[in-house]
Amino acid sequence: MSEQHAHAAPTGFIRKYVFSLDHKVIGMQYYFLALVAVFVGMFLSLFIRIHLLWPEANLPWFGHIKPEQYLTLLTMHGTIMIFFVLTTAPQSGFGNYFLPIQIGAPDMAFPTLNMLSFWTTFVAFVVMLAAFFVEGGAPLAGWTNYVPLSAIPSAGPGLGLGEDLWIVSIALFCVASLMGALNFITTTLDLRARGMSLFRMPLTCWAWFVTAMLALLAFGVLLAGGILLLLDRNLGTSFFVPGGLNVSGNLSFPPGGLNPGGHPITHIGGSPLLWQHLFWFFGHPEVYIAILPGMGVASQLLSTFSRKPIFGYKAMVYAILAIGILGFLVWGHHMFTSGMSPYSAFAFSVMTMAIGVPSAIKTFNWLGTLWGGRIRFATPMLFAIGFVSLFVSGGLSGPFLAQPILDISLHDTYFVVGHFHLIMGVAAIFGIFAGTYYWFPKMFGRMMNETLGKIHFFITLAGTYAVFMPMHYLGMAGHLRRYSQLTELNYLRPLMGLQEFMSYAAFITIAAQFVFVFNLFWSMKKGKKAEINPWEATTLEWTVPSPPPHDNFGGVTPVVNHGPYEYSVPGASKDYIMQTDPATVTAH
Amino acid sequence: MGLALLFIIWLITLSSTYYFVIQKWAPLPVASANGVAIDHHFTWTYILMGIVFLAAQLALGYLVWKHRDRGQKVQYSHGNTTMEVTWTLLTAVLFFGLNLSGEKIWAEARFQGAAPGAVQVEVTGLQFAWYFRYPGPDGKLGHTKPELEDASVGNPVGIDPDDPAGKDDVVTGTMYLPVDREAELVLRSQDVIHSLFIPAMRFKQDAVPGLMIHMHFTPTKLGDYEIACAQLCGLGHYKMHGMLKVVSQADYDKWLAAKVAEKLSQ
Numbered sequence: 077m078s079e080q081h082a083h084a085a086p087t088g089f090i091r092k093y094v095f096s097l098d099h100k101v102i103g104m105q106y107y108f109l110a111l112v113a114v115f116v117g118m119f120l121s122l123f124i125r126i127h128l129l130w131p132e133a134n135l136p137w138f139g140h141i142k143p144e145q146y147l148t149l150l151t152m153h154g155t156i157m158i159f160f161v162l163t164t165a166p167q168s169g170f171g172n173y174f175l176p177i178q179i180g181a182p183d184m185a186f187p188t189l190n191m192l193s194f195w196t197t198f199v200a201f202v203v204m205l206a207a208f209f210v211e212g213g214a215p216l217a218g219w220t221n222y223v224p225l226s227a228i229p230s231a232g233p234g235l236g237l238g239e240d241l242w243i244v245s246i247a248l249f250c251v252a253s254l255m256g257a258l259n260f261i262t263t264t265l266d267l268r269a270r271g272m273s274l275f276r277m278p279l280t281c282w283a284w285f286v287t288a289m290l291a292l293l294a295f296g297v298l299l300a301g302g303i304l305l306l307l308d309r310n311l312g313t314s315f316f317v318p319g320g321l322n323v324s325g326n327l328s329f330p331p332g333g334l335n336p337g338g339h340p341i342t343h344i345g346g347s348p349l350l351w352q353h354l355f356w357f358f359g360h361p362e363v364y365i366a367i368l369p370g371m372g373v374a375s376q377l378l379s380t381f382s383r384k385p386i387f388g389y390k391a392m393v394y395a396i397l398a399i400g401i402l403g404f405l406v407w408g409h410h411m412f413t414s415g416m417s418p419y420s421a422f423a424f425s426v427m428t429m430a431i432g433v434p435s436a437i438k439t440f441n442w443l444g445t446l447w448g449g450r451i452r453f454a455t456p457m458l459f460a461i462g463f464v465s466l467f468v469s470g471g472l473s474g475p476f477l478a479q480p481i482l483d484i485s486l487h488d489t490y491f492v493v494g495h496f497h498l499i500m501g502v503a504a505i506f507g508i509f510a511g512t513y514y515w516f517p518k519m520f521g522r523m524m525n526e527t528l529g530k531i532h533f534f535i536t537l538a539g540t541y542a543v544f545m546p547m548h549y550l551g552m553a554g555h556l557r558r559y560s561q562l563t564e565l566n567y568l569r570p571l572m573g574l575q576e577f578m579s580y581a582a583f584i585t586i587a588a589q590f591v592f593v594f595n596l597f598w599s600m601k602k603g604k605k606a607e608i609n610p611w612e613a614t615t616l617e618w619t620v621p622s623p624p625p626h627d628n629f630g631g632v633t634p635v636v637n638h639g640p641y642e643y644s645v646p647g648a649s650k651d652y653i654m655q656t657d658p659a660t661v662t663a664h
Numbered sequence: 665m666g667l668a669l670l671f672i673i674w675l676i677t678l679s680s681t682y683y684f685v686i687q688k689w690a691p692l693p694v695a696s697a698n699g700v701a702i703d704h705h706f707t708w709t710y711i712l713m714g715i716v717f718l719a720a721q722l723a724l725g726y727l728v729w730k731h732r733d734r735g736q737k738v739q740y741s742h743g744n745t746t747m748e749v750t751w752t753l754l755t756a757v758l759f760f761g762l763n764l765s766g767e768k769i770w771a772e773a774r775f776q777g778a779a780p781g782a783v784q785v786e787v788t789g790l791q792f793a794w795y796f797r798y799p800g801p802d803g804k805l806g807h808t809k810p811e812l813e814d815a816s817v818g819n820p821v822g823i824d825p826d827d828p829a830g831k832d833d834v835v836t837g838t839m840y841l842p843v844d845r846e847a848e849l850v851l852r853s854q855d856v857i858h859s860l861f862i863p864a865m866r867f868k869q870d871a872v873p874g875l876m877i878h879m880h881f882t883p884t885k886l887g888d889y890e891i892a893c894a895q896l897c898g899l900g901h902y903k904m905h906g907m908l909k910v911v912s913q914a915d916y917d918k919w920l921a922a923k924v925a926e927k928l929s930q
Binding site for chain 2: 319430432538
């Protein structure tokens with residue numbers, strides 16, 4: 077089955093490192109694209125925090141930040157982080173590199189599609205950055221890009237060419253993600269080695285598999301929405317733009333714009349809420365696209381470093397599936413104040429609370445895995461434990477927002493910002509860090525420095541909590557998000573001190589990330605040589621050399637005899653049994 | 665290392681909880697009828713989620729310290745079905761119970777329109793201001809037209825001069841409401857989406873161009889309450905604010921009569 081997908085190792089530089097068909101190279105390309113993107117996104121957030129601390133400051137490039145530039149910063153920060161970091165690194169990066177190896181395949185099912193998918197994502201990123209440099213600058217409509225603000229060029233700065241580039245970039249990203257999703261699903265279903273039944277897959281593979289299904293169903297909807305919005309903006313259609321608008325005295329858009337018949341363009345009958353429905357039908361599953369791979373990594377690491385099987389493997393699988401399915405039925409909880417019917421708000425609210433149940437199962441099972449284990453505190457494990465803590469903290473603000481009657485006060489406040497940063501921002505980033513420290517030896521054949529890793533962990537954990545926990549206090553006090561100044565409303569003034577504290581915490585946290593980057597590149601050259609299986613883990617990537625050869629298994633197709641988390645099996649000679657160990661090793 | 669983890673997780677948990685409990689940065693005091701029930705439900709959610717937060721984080725810190733590698737024997741186990749079923753059911757009861765008890769307040773606030781006799785106010789959002797329109801003695805709002813909307817000629821909401829119902833309409837930049845009487849708001853927007861947020865009333869509702877959205881609430885305390893825009897609407901979003909003045913019925917009648925007289929004399 078899998079032999080036909082193997083291809084000869086390339087020899088030239090271009091085919092080996094640039095237009096490579098090797099899933100491992102493509103995985104690293106995605107990873108480093110995300111690394112560049114996360115630094116762009118982080119610097120944008122640095123400017124946001126500087127502006128909130130010193131509104132009059134003069135910054136390099138931006139100079140004095142004007143209100144519209146502040147909105148541009150947060151729009152581009154959100155967009156770049158969500159699409160080019162949180163969607164790109166955990167799924168396309170690590171998934172590409174390790175899904176085929178963990179299931180015993182020589183490559184992804186469609187290597188050429190895989191390459192195309194990466195380079196489409198790359199072009200999307202370039203187009204997104206280009207929005208900064210065009211006339212009017214990057215858009216200010218927020219990452220949610222609500223219509224009509226995003227549909228009418230005269231509604232604000234950056235809503236001309238910059239906004240068009242934003243939409244084109246997102247559309248390209250959607251196309252790339254659809255190609256990637258198809259590849260992941262086919263690979264998982266078709267290329268598993270003999271003995272690798274679905275219920276012997278590591279939970280990382282389950283997470284990537286379900287994430288790919290979410291991506292396949294969600295990105296198509298956003299793509300359609302983006303194309304319709306481009307038509308509304310440029311060809312005078314009215315999918316989203318209603319009639320009767322008067323934007324600063326302009327009644328037709330673009331002002332004086334003519335349709336092909338020579339008449340002024342007048343929109344009629346479009347629905348701004350339609351955009352919100354399409355956007356959130358994508359947007360909510362997107363939250364799980366960002367976090368599920370992190371859950372997979374956390375499960376894998378908690379078991380490995382506790383030297384104990386994962387608690388309730390099947391329950392974990394069913395919980396991932398339940399989260400995936402329910403994730404498509406809750407998008408309306410972003411729209412409780414939108415003017416949507418109050419009856420549908422009720423239904424969305426109940427479905428949203430239902431997601432709390434599988435989420436709680438996962439948390440309990442992680443704690444159950446630690447219980448009675450023998451925990452080794454290597455840096456990857458620290459980040460996995462941090463992930464659990466952040467998942468709990470970020471998750472428990474969910475039931476507030478899931479209830480429409482409470483969401484009314486909290487919607488569009490910092491409470492929401494704190495909630496999603498903890499759960500889909502920082503928790504997902506902790507998943508990425510955990511994966512990086514864990515798989516680095518396999519990817520580069522060297523170990524990362526443990527001391528630097530631990531320094532990075534403790535500052536980042538305390539720092540991110542210090543930035544994002546106070547956002548809940550702000551939100552409860554009614555502090556609205558996307559406000560470039562707090563001076564206009566009297567009730568916001570007492571909250572400025574807390575904003576200042578968060579800014580200082582952010583500066584320290586951002587500084588600590590340079591420890592990580594230094595460790596990453598220094599260890600590539602100078603790190604201690606890694607053995608094949610430095611963490612004494614059981615899954616298939618730890619049976620091949622570090623880094624693995626071109627076709628992963630040296631032409632041999634592995635045979636799987638065990639589940640993925642056989643640690644400390646009574647009677648076994650060592651405290652772990654590889655998935656490929658002979659079946660006779662133990663009865664399990 | 666286990667002790668360091670225990671220390672930092674507990675420190676984060678307990679210090680976060682401390683500030684949640686003392687409520688140094690509290691919401692504005694509630695000043696609307698159903699706001700009291702909302703705050704009550706908020707408190708319940710707060711307590712229950714707080715207990716789960718404390719329990720889970722303290723357990724996490726304790727477990728990683730307790731089970732640190734000291735060469736001990738590992739309890740080989742793939743799970744425990746009874747425990748899993750138990751905590752799944754407990755979580756389901758907690759979450760659904762909490763949710764359903766809150767939906768009652770939601771239904772009371774939203775499933776029915778305003779009662780007859782409520783004060784009628786039309787709220788219009790535009791970049792970057794709120795306008796409030798009251799029907800005069802005829803009880804009817806006049807027609808509006810987008811092409812007539814122009815604040816510089818004193819007609820920000822575009823009242824059609826040809827419609828007699830609009831002659832006595834009063835348009836203001838400050839919202840006045842009589843205390844202890846239900847107010848029915850009709851929200852609309854001229855350009856992009858705005859959101860009328862009155863924190864003390866526990867009220868927030870988007871104003872969406874193309875839609876007329878009906879909402880209602882009852883202010884219960886005299887006073888001045890700030891109004892903000894909660895939905896990103898452009899570069900002036902942060903300064904799109906207004907004021908709600910809740911006054912006695914007598915003061916409200918006096919104010920409206922004066923405004924109508926002023927309007928009719930123009």
